[in-house]
């Protein structure tokens with residue numbers, strides 16, 4: 001901005017002040033509306049598991065003592081809905097934190113190791129084959145290992161939720177970047193919905209997503225983790241054919257110049 005003199009601002013300077021002020025008001029209004037929408041969507045999302053918990057708790061209160069079948073069903077439902085609520089609130093807190101409040105613990109990580117761990121865990125949990133194609137020797141990068149693990153978990157979990165076939169993860173390197181691609185051969189995302197998948201709480205098919213435990217917060221979190229590592233995320237998808245999510249990270253990542261490094 002040009003500095004405005006304190007004593008006698010010219011007409012140009014006054015115009016500039018008015019413009020700046022209007023732009024600021026517009027930004028504030030947009031950010032306020034976004035917050036308002038987030039709170040409203042979040043309350044709505046939490047209401048569903050809470051209603052289930054409340055109705056099962058009422059059933060338990062009325063018949064729990066004499067009906068062991070109800071007892072078991074109610075405890076199971078209350079347990080799984082509480083897990084869902086815990087997961088949801090955790091995701092919301094993560095998103096509600098401003099970028100500067102995310103404290104990244106940057107260390108040297110081997111992305112292939114993290115992929116193997118995530119794949120092993122999800123492969124066992126969902127009995128789905130996940131193949132890792134390693135096209136580079138040592139895919140080392142400077143990153144927050146826990147966050148990268150969370151990122152992979154979100155993307156591979158989505159690939160499992162929205163497809164029934166085996167999943168491929170490929171790791172490669174180009175110039176000074178590390179490339180990761182997660183490919184599934186499932187239902188895909190319709191073209192006109194693709195741009196919206198990073199919106200908080202957005203799901204192409206709400207019912208299906210909830211059945212599979214989805215909240216519509218996975219990809220917004222994924223995008224935030226990628227951005228925090230100066231990376232890029234890109235989704236290619238074709239309805240009925242499948243989806244590939246590509247991640248690109250700089251090998252030399254510097255978080256506020258606290259770290260720099262690395263080309264193995």
Ligand code: ADP
Nearest residue numbers: 158162188203204209214215216217218219243
């Ligand atoms: P969710 O928890 O519902 O999966 P996400 O934010 O991770 O939320 O994804 C948003 C929506 O994008 C999903 O509800 C789903 O409709 C769509 N989506 C995400 N990943 C895939 C995929 N691999 N295949 C098909 N659809 C996907």
